[in-house]
Amino acid sequence: MVIAAVALGLGWGLWQLYGPRLASPASPDLAIQVDRVDHILIEKSARRLTASRAGQKVLQYDIALGFDPIGDKSREGDGKTPEGLFTVDRRNPNSSYHLSLGITYPQPEDIRRAAEAGIDPGGDIFIHGQPNALGNLLQLPGDWTAGCIAISNAEMEQLWRLVDLGTKVEIRP
Template sequence: MMNRRTFCSVAALFALTACSNKFRVYTGPAVTSVVVQKARRQMFLMHGNEVLKDYKFELGFAPVGHKAVSGDGRTPEGAYFIDRKNPNSSFYLSIGISYPNNEDRARARAQGKSPGGDIFIHGTPRRAHGEEDWTAGCIAVRDREMEDIYAMVNVGTPIFLYA
C-alpha cells in the first residue's frame, strides 16, 4: 500500500509532467491554410474564411523582400505548403515550409547561388516580441504559441506568405 508521502510525490510528478507537455492535442476545426502578413508581423490559422487563431511573430534579420539566396536573412513570399514537423527542433518545436520551389531554385541558379532552405515556423528563445528580427529567414513565435500551432497545422497545409 502506498503511503501518503509517496502518493503526494507521484501526484506532483504527474501534475508537473502534464503542465510541461509540449505535444498538445487539437480537436477543433481543421486548419485549411496559414496566412502570413510579414509587414504586419501577423500570422493567421484559417478554417476556410474563418480565423481560428492569430499570432505575432519575428522574422529574418533582413525581413523586407522575398527570400532569394542562402544567407540573405529574408523570409519567402508566395504560396507554399507545410512539408514537415520537427519535434526535436533547436527552437523548441517547428513546422517546415516547402521553400524553395522550382521557381526559387531557378531564380537563385540564374544568380549563380543557392536558394537556401530549411525555412520553418518555430519557437523562440526570446521572451518578448517587438525586439528586432533575428532569425535566418524563419518565422518565430513564443514557445507556448508554437505548441498550439504544432498541434493545429498538419503536413500538407497551404501557407501563403505576403509582403
C-alpha cells in the same frame, strides 16, 4: 506570521512582474474551436500570422521574421523570409527552436532563379518557437531569425496541435 505573509505577497508580486509569460490567447473574436487549420497566412509587413479553417480565422499571433525581412528571399544568408504560396512539408519535434513546421521553400522557380544567378537559394524555412537555449523564460524581440517565422513557445504548441502536413502557407509582403 505577518513576515511570512508579506514575503509571500512580495514574491507573488515579483513573479507577476518578472516571471515567465505565457502567450496571450487568441483574441476572443477568433476563439472558435477546431481540431485542425487548413491555411496559414503570414503578413510580413504587419508581423502577423493568422491561421484559419474553411476561411474562418482561428488564431492570430505576432511574429518575428528574418533579420532583413523586406523583400523576397533570393539566396542563402540574406536574412529574408520568402514570399509566396507554400505547404507544410515536415514537422520537427526535436528542433533547435521550440517545435518547428517546415515549409516548401525553395520552390522550383526559386531554384531556377538562383541557378541562373549562380547562387544558393537557401532553405530550411520554418515556423517555430523560441531558441531552446532560452527555455520558456524569454522571447527574443524584433526580427532575429535567418529567414524563418518565429512565435512564442506557447503559441507554437497551440499551432503545432492544429497543423498537419500539407497545410497551405501563404506569405505576403
